[in-house]
Amino acid sequence: MTxxxxxxxxxxxxxEHMRGYTACDGVQVVACSDISLSxxxxxxxxxxxxxxxxxxxxxxESEKLDAVSVCTPNYAHCEPTVAxxxxxxxxxxxxxxxxxxxxxxxxxxxxxxxxxxLTIGHHFRFMPHIRFLKRRIEEGALGQIYFAxxxxxxxxxxxxxxxFHIRAKSGGGPLIDIGVHTLxxxxxxxxxxxxxxxxxxxxxxxxxxxxxxxxxxxxxREEFDVEDFAAGFVRLANGATLVLExxxxxxxxxxxxxxxxxxxxxxxxTLLPFGPQAGVRIHSFQEEAMLDLSASGFPELxxxxxxxxxxxACLRGEAQPLVQPEECLNVQRIIDAVYASSEEGKEVLxxxxxxxxx
Numbered sequence: 001m002t003x004x005x006x007x008x009x010x011x012x013x014x015x016e017h018m019r020g021y022t023a024c025d026g027v028q029v030v031a032c033s034d035i036s037l038s039x040x041x042x043x044x045x046x047x048x049x050x051x052x053x054x055x056x057x058x059x060x061e062s063e064k065l066d067a068v069s070v071c072t073p074n075y076a077h078c079e080p081t082v083a084x085x086x087x088x089x090x091x092x093x094x095x096x097x098x099x100x101x102x103x104x105x106x107x108x109x110x111x112x113x114x115x116x117x118l119t120i121g122h123h124f125r126f127m128p129h130i131r132f133l134k135r136r137i138e139e140g141a142l143g144q145i146y147f148a149x150x151x152x153x154x155x156x157x158x159x160x161x162x163x164f165h166i167r168a169k170s171g172g173g174p175l176i177d178i179g180v181h182t183l184x185x186x187x188x189x190x191x192x193x194x195x196x197x198x199x200x201x202x203x204x205x206x207x208x209x210x211x212x213x214x215x216x217x218x219x220x221r222e223e224f225d226v227e228d229f230a231a232g233f234v235r236l237a238n239g240a241t242l243v244l245e246x247x248x249x250x251x252x253x254x255x256x257x258x259x260x261x262x263x264x265x266x267x268x269x270t271l272l273p274f275g276p277q278a279g280v281r282i283h284s285f286q287e288e289a290m291l292d293l294s295a296s297g298f299p300e301l302x303x304x305x306x307x308x309x310x311x312x313a314c315l316r317g318e319a320q321p322l323v324q325p326e327e328c329l330n331v332q333r334i335i336d337a338v339y340a341s342s343e344e345g346k347e348v349l350x351x352x353x354x355x356x357x358x
Contacts, residue, residue: 001026002026002027002028003026003027003028003066003067003312003315003316004028004030004063004064004065004066005021005027005028005029005030005065005066005067005068005069006029006030006031006032006033006056006059006060006063006065006067006068006069006089007029007031007032007033007043007049007068007069007071008032008033008034008056008059008068008069008070008071008072008080008084009033009034009070009071009072009073009076009094010032010033010034010036010039010040010042010043010071011034011039011071011072011073011162013071013094013121014032014043014069014071016304016305017069017071017092017304017308018047019302019304019305019308020304020305020306020307020308020309020311021308021312022047023305023308023309024308024309024312027312029047029049030049030050030051030063030065031049031050031051031052031053031059031062031063031065032044032047032049032051032052032053032059033052033053033054033055033056033058033059034052034053034054035054035055036054037052037053037054040052040053040054051063056068056080056083056084057083060083060084060087060089065089066089066090066315067089067090067091067092067117067311067315068080068084068089068090068091068092069091069092069093069094070084070091070092070093070094071094072094073162073163073169073170074096074098074099074169074170074171074176075099075168075169075170075171077093077094077096077097077098077099077103077107078098078099078103078104078106078107081093081107081110081118082106082107082110085107085110085111085114085116085118086110086114088114088116089116090116090117090118090314090315091111091116091117091118091119092119092120092121092308092311093107093118093119093120093121094120094121095120095121095122095180095181095184095328096120096171096176096180096328096331096332096335097120097325097328097329097331097332098171098332099170099171100171100332100336101329101332101333101336104325104328104329104332104333105329105354105357107325108325108326108329108357109357111325112357117314117315117321118325119311119314119321119322119323119324119325120323120325120328121307121323122180122181122184122185122188122323122328123303123304123306123307124181124182124184124185124273124303125184125185125188125307125322125323126303126304126306126307126310126322127273127274127303129271129278129279129280130185130189130271130273130280132280133189133269133271133280133282134188134189136269136282137189137262137269140266141264141266141267141269141282141284142262142263142264142265142266142267142268142269142282143264143265143266143267144264144265144266145189145190145191145240145262145263145264146239146240146241146263146264146265147240147241147242147243147261147262147263148186148189148190148240148241148242148243148260148261148262148263149186149242149243149244149259149260149261150179150182150183150185150186150242150243150244150245150260151182151244151245151246151257151258151259151260152174152178152179152181152182152183152244152245152246152247152258153245153246153247153250153252153256153257153258154174154178154247154248154249154250154255154256155249155250155251155252155254155255155256156213156214156215156216156249156255157216157248157249157255157256158206158207158212158214158216158219158224158228158248158249159177159216159217159219159248160214160216160217160218160219161217161219164177164226165207165219165220165223165224165225165226166223166224166225166226167225167226170226172226172227172230172335172339173202173204173207173226173227173228173230173246173248174227174228174229174230174246174247174248175202175227175230175232175244175246175335175338175339176335177246177248178246178248179230179244179245179246179335180331180335181273182244182246182258182260182273183244183331183334183335184323184327184328184331185260185271185273186242186244186260186262187242187327187330187331188327189260189262189271190236190238190240190242190262191238192324192327192330193236193237193238193240194236194237194330194350194352194353195234195235195236195237195330195333195334195337195350196235196236196237196349196350197234197235197347197348197349197350198232198233198234198235198334198337198338198341198347198348198350199232199233199341199346199347199348200230200231200232200233200337200338200339200340200341200342200348201230201231201232201341201342202227202229202230202231202338202339202342203227203228203229203230204224204225204226204227204228205228205229205249205250206228206249207221207224207226207228207248207249208221208222208224208225209221212249227342228247228248228249228250229245229246229247229248229249229250230244230245230246230247230338230342231243231244231245231246232244232245232334232337232338232341234334244334244338256275258272258273258274258275259271259272260272260273266284267282267283267284268282268283268284269281269282269283270283310322326353326357329353329357330353333350333353337350
């Protein structure tokens with residue numbers, strides 16, 4: 001049976017979803033929607049989609065769909081996701097799961113109540129070298145992981161497109177934009193422990209300055225009201241600790257630093273998700289040699305395409321979602337807590353996730 005898919009939001013990331021669906025047999029994207037009808041029509045024309053709408057509600061009412069991809073900006077993740085779930089559809093929503101934990105809880109709760117699949121687009125988990133490291137950790141290569149460091153640092157990388165720099169539209173700056181990728185990855189590698197306490201600090205040092213040179217395109221400096229650097233210290237329920245850093249602009253010695261570090265009682269690991277040095281290094285004093293694998297040693301797979309292939313397998317009942325929404329709620333709670341800790345000037349204690357959304 002052919003799966004009928006709708007796409008909500010026709011911006012840049014929707015193209016990645018479309019490429020994934022095109023690579024799958026027995027899948028047809030039959031409709032798309034965007035608040036800009038001209039953009040929806042252009043996307044439909046470029047990808048051979050039959051129907052285009054300027055309101056996702058019209059699309060949900062008019063089309064016979066099995067599932068949707070939600071590819072909207074952050075502020076428009078929750079509402080269409082909840083509406084699609086209530087309409088009886090499965091949902092793949094782009095990262096971050098939502099603007100805040102309250103929205104994320106509503107999304108997770110609705111998925112549980114409707115019995116429909118909800119997963120979030122954390123495509124880092126589909127990178128072959130990251131999957132390899134996950135298997136080695138599950139095999140016990142690192143033993144008990146007690147510390148981790150999660151970096152998502154750009155030297156000069158403030159987005160000059162969209163509304164990433166406006167908190168009411170994005171929910172925050174680099175922490176919720178790129179830090180969410182590495183935070184999700186490191187927690188997943190650790191077995192997805194929940195957080196119990198968070199200390200954090202955010203800074204706005206460059207984004208609103210008229211003299212900041214923006215190689216990623218221009219934006220209205222007077223609108224910039226998010227952080228351009230964030231740091232956090234996270235206590236986890238299993239006793240481990242996590243340090244995280246995220247920046248769009250910082251005086252670091254390289255253009256990007258997305259290094260992830262894991263320390264265990266049997267071994268440690270360093271992960272570079274992408275770039276010319278991408279790969280995994282596993283080291284231990286219990287072994288004579290250090291395992292050092294570059295990403296070039298793994299199959300050349302496009303993680304977004306693999307993410308969609310996996311999503312389609314889940315829709316067919318052939319797999320369980322690799323990314324569970326409850327895990328993404330945990331990530332969102334940590335992000336919220338970093339922002340709250342910075343504003344309040346103290347550590348934020350996290351209550352257990354409500355039973356209804358576990």
